[in-house]
Amino acid sequence: MNPDHTAREELTMVHEASKTAGAGHGAFMSNNGQIDLEALVNEPLLPELLPYLRSSEVLGTGIHHPLVIEPMGVLTGLANRIYTSKKEALKKAINQQEWETVVFIHERPYRVEAFVQHVLGGIATPLADLSPELKELATVIWSDSENHFEMARYWAELFSKRDGTLLLADERGKELYDTLSNEVTVYRGDHQDSLRLSWSLNKTTAEFFAKRYNEHGRSLLTGTVKKEHIFGVVANRNEAEILVEMRNINITDKR
Incomplete structure (x- = not known):
């Protein structure tokens, strides 16, 4: 509403x-x-x-x-x-294949599940194999979500194939990606969730997330990553979020 x-x-x-x-x-x-x-x-x-x-x-x-x-x-x-x-x-939107409506009729925690079940027909097809329009919809879902780790199995399957391009990116993210150097310094307010994909180019943003749930043992990580390993950039929330696997980060500081 x-x-x-x-x-x-x-x-x-x-x-x-x-x-x-x-x-x-x-x-x-x-x-x-x-x-x-x-x-x-x-x-x-x-x-x-x-x-x-x-x-x-x-x-x-x-x-x-x-x-x-x-x-x-x-x-x-x-x-x-x-x-x-x-x-x-929902029934009407599915019949008319209005996929954005189908997804956003659902409550926020369930939208990636709705994307897989209704839009992709129940199979979490890797984003690399989807149309630009569906990648854009997935980007909006990711950007709007706060429970990525609770739906980790869906995101892991969607990210399971890399083709060297950005799998998730809004317009500002694409522009930001083009300006990045070959090696980038990134930050993360870390906790032991099952994804650990979200990093930020903004240290202040990472510090906020590190302190947000400090009682759960979050720490501030600093690292470097090669641009070629970045598979998502979302910048529409002024967070400069970078998506990259933990194994591709060279951790240079933890506090």
């Missing part, structure tokens, strides 16, 4: 979408146009969502479904309608 919408506007939009989609649940707007919070609270959660309930000491019980990630305890009816309307929209 558009982040500029107010909460009331979002509820109204989902209400209308659910009616159009044939949600099968009672409306949660009263006759005078007010939001019926009691109806939202008391409506049972759809059976399809029940297996996706998650409990957290901090956040309480919530839903973590590929189409719906929502806090629980109050607006069960809203979660039902978000799920139903997005499910219908």
Whole structure:
């Protein structure tokens, strides 16, 4: 949903979408146009969502479904309608092969999985064998994600073949790549995830990530890498992110 919408506007939009989609649940707007919070609270959660309930000491019980990630305890009816309307929209987008829509209907943690399952037909075809358009879509997914390590198996398969070109790159990244020297100094706020592919040309950015989860034992790594080993450059978030395998980095400092 558009982040500029107010909460009331979002509820109204989902209400209308659910009616159009044939949600099968009672409306949660009263006759005078007010939001019926009691109806939202008391409506049972759809059976399809029940297996996706998650409990957290901090956040309480919530839903973590590929189409719906929502806090629980109050607006069960809203979660039902978000799920139903997005499910219908997903079906339509798949039929029309609107792949970007297919991917971004899904919640952020599940988008690379959606890319593989729906766009690539369930097989994680190496990016080197895909069209420029699909590489561009994969770049957007990578850039927008924060849980690469949780979906490591998909990314590992997508990156499994190298052809000497950039597998992931936005427009600014391509321009930046062309300016790089044959050997580049890179930095990483490191922790022992299963990928360790993301490095930065910006030391300040790496320091931020090193401190962000310092309780998990992150450290600041400095190293050098030959340009030929770089297979991705993403610069649209002003992070100057470089993708390179750990084995191709010559570590020169760790603190």
